[in-house]
Amino acid sequence: MSAQALADACAEIGYEIPRTVIANLENGRRASVEIADLLVLAKALKVPPIALLMPVGVAGSIEVLPGQEVSVWDAVTWFTAEVPLSEEPPEGTIEAKLYEFRLHAQVLSAARKAVEFADGTRRTLSMVRDPEQRAINVEMQEKLDDYARHQLTDLRAQRNAMRKEGLVPPALPEDLAYVDFHVDEKGDIYPLV
Structure with missing residues (x-):
């Protein structure tokens, strides 16, 4: 993409970065960039912002601080405050908060897949005509439904654990919004708090 095409793409996003500024960044005449510029450039280039900061897949190591060189992957995980899910970070840290959001993403993904699989299987199994096979399918469907639940x-x-920690969980996809509601024995629906 040319400097002018990139400048045009930035303008389409609603944040103008002149072609000359982009050219100066490209050839090293400008050494710094504002955070807003970085985010808009990443959006215009259709890459995550980290790709403009770290040479992932291009270099083996990077100088993260003066005189401190580490592997690119270690630099990326430090920058994004990643902690392996097998290791919980210390309580009260930003790493602990990010850990909860990453854990939420994994749990949400598992729940979505389980519900989609159970629903898809239910539609397929309902077409079976053989009574013996139908009985086996009903038992299997019950297990899939239990797993989804x-x-x-x-x-x-x-x-709920996130809320207890004072965190605001991300919005749920529309098809799973009911997870944040409680249905009492009368059928009344209440938001979970």
């Missing part, structure tokens, strides 16, 4: 329970528990 278990995943949804885990999702609700994760969201």
